[in-house]
Amino acid sequence: MASTQEEARTFQRVAPAQSVADRVVTEVEAMIKTEGLEPGHRIGTRQELCEQFGVAPATLGEALRVLRARGSVDLRPGPGGGIFVADQSPLIRLAHSVLRLRQTGAPVNDVIKVLDALDEAVMQDAVQHRTDADIADLEAVMAELTEHWHDPIEGLHGNWRLHRRIAEISPNAVLRTFYLNLVDYIEGETAGAATDDALAVPGFRQDTDERLRIHEALIDAIRSGDVKVGRKAVLDHRTLGR
Known part of the structure; x- marks a missing residue:
């Protein structure tokens, strides 16, 4: 697993304006969209995502807090648990559309x-x-x-x-x-x-x-x-x- 310093260097080369956690948020949301993942789809465990994105557990935890606040993912504990695609309400989807509009410009x-x-x-x-x-x-x-x-x-x-x-x-x-x-x-x-x-x-x-x-x-x-x-x-x- 990459160290915190290593992951920071890796992400800074790609997107210097973003924190490492922000980059994970962006990648997870892009993955959900591009792969057409349905609500309830299991994305993985914390450990699996740490390895997939090459980040420390604390960094992933920060990204997951943002993703949960945006209504993008659900976290389920226990056997068979993990990180799942959330079932967003139409209002939350509207809010995210406005947010993306502000990010991409109009x-x-x-x-x-x-x-x-x-x-x-x-x-x-x-x-x-x-x-x-x-x-x-x-x-x-x-x-x-x-x-x-x-x-x-x-x-x-x-x-x-x-x-x-x-x-x-x-x-x-x-x-x-x-x-x-x-x-x-x-x-x-x-x-x-x-x-x-x-x-x-x-x-x-x-x-x-x-x-x-x-x-x-x-x-x-x-x-x-x-x-x-x-x-x-x-x-x-x-x-x-x-």
Whole structure:
């Protein structure tokens, strides 16, 4: 069996940005996918996997903790036990798909289109379920956004802070989580970019007063508690892009 120092050298040559345990996680998940292993398939014992990947037991233990947290494998003790392919729920598979998307990358404009499609559902929830505390928070975020509206970087991030806070009102955990992850993805992809690149989101021109009024209308609609007003506000927002 390879020593800890030997395994570190081996994996660093292949993927210097990954830890040894991360590499094991990647390889196990790739094996499950490429070989089409079904839920319940026995991958092996701890000892067998240590030998297969040439890693120490502690390293394998770290990788298995990650794999279990992701819902990729199950660990079964006793005779006939070992590491098995987990039976993932559709929700877990969706979460993993989003994670892989963030790892492999996707055009920001494609993510924006999906976010636009979710905006109406997010807005409807915000209108129907907002509290006085939510409204106070939104007004504070909107005031900050207005202050920095003409700043090419702070204005852009303020825009996403506002949309994130609106989404946080939704009681629908799936909608809320998926939406927030998309916003995080967009901010992550545009953070630190050159000014012109950061503003390459379709239709988003924070230096126009009309665009600022459209965002103010979103807050007014949520404050009103009127679903029809909320739908009009979000459609006006979508028409001009972000």
